[in-house]
Ligand SMILES: C[S@@+](CC[C@H](N)C(=O)[O-])C[C@H]1O[C@@H](n2cnc3c(N)ncnc32)[C@H](O)[C@@H]1O
C-alpha cells in the first residue's frame with residue numbers, strides 16, 4: 521500500500537492527555553469530512569478545521585510505497601536511537617484523517633521499531649487493532665463509528681453535538697477543546713464553565729499554539 525504524507529516532524533504533543541510529550545507527528549494527506557480547499561469549507565461536514573492536509577509538499581512529506589519505508593522515515597526523526605520497549609518512541613498519526621490510511625502493516629512496523637502509537641481521528645472509520653493511545657474527536661453531522669478508545673476530545677462548542685450525549689461512551693478521559701477561530705476567547709470561557717459544572721470533562725488547550733511550536 522502507498523501512503524500519502526503531508527508532513528512529518530518532531531514536536532511536543534500539544535493536546536489532550538499526552539500534552540507535553542515529545543512525539544513524531546505523521547500527518548497523512550486527505551480527509552473524508554472536508555476536501556481541504558477553502559472554497560469548499562462552507563459546504564463541508566467539518567467546517568472549523570485548523571489544518572492544511574492537502575498534498576505531500578510539507579516538511580518530511582511524500583509518498584511512501586511500503587510500511588517499512590514510512591516507518592524508517594518516522595524512526596529517523598526520533599532523538600533517542602534506537603527507540604526500544606524499555607524507552608519507547610512515540611508517533612502520533614494524524615491528518616487529515618489518519619484512519620483512511622493507517623493499517624496493520626504500518627502499526628507492526630512502528631512497534632518493531634520500539635514506538636508507541638497514538639492516533640488522532642474523527643471517529644468515522646473503525647480503528648485497526650494495536651493502537652496504544654486512541655484519541656477520537658467526534659464531529660457534528662458525521663456518523664461516529666469508533667465509540668471506544670483512550671480519550672474523547674470534543675472541539676467545543678459544536679452546535680448539534682452535546683457533550684452529555686457522549687459521556688457514556690467507553691473512553692478513559694473526556695476533554696473539551698475550545699474551538700479555535702474568530703470566537704476563540706468566548707469558546708475558552710464556555711469550555712471552562714462547562715468543565716467546572718461537569719467534572720467528567722477536562723479542559724484541553726492547544727498548547728503548541730501558545731508556545732509557537734508546530
Ligand atoms: C486536524 S485534526 C486531524 C485528526 C482528525 N481528522 C480529527 O479531526 O480528529 C486534529 C485535532 O485538531 C482538532 N481541531 C481541528 N480544528 C480545530 C479548531 N479549529 N479548534 C480546536 N481544535 C481543532 C480536531 O478535532 C482533532 O482533535
Ligand SMILES: Nc1nc2[nH]cc(C(=O)O)c2c(=O)[nH]1
Pocket residue numbers: 531532533534535571614615640728733734
Ligand atoms: N504540537 C501539536 N500537537 C498536536 N496534537 C494534535 C495535533 C493535530 O493536528 O492532530 C497537533 C499538532 O498539529 N501539533
Ligand code: SF4
Pocket residue numbers: 551552553554566567568569570571573615616617642659
Ligand atoms: S475531520 Fe479532522 S482533518 Fe478533517 S476537516 Fe475536520 S478537523 Fe480537519
Ligand SMILES: [Mg+2]
Pocket residue numbers: 570571
Ligand atoms: Mg493541529
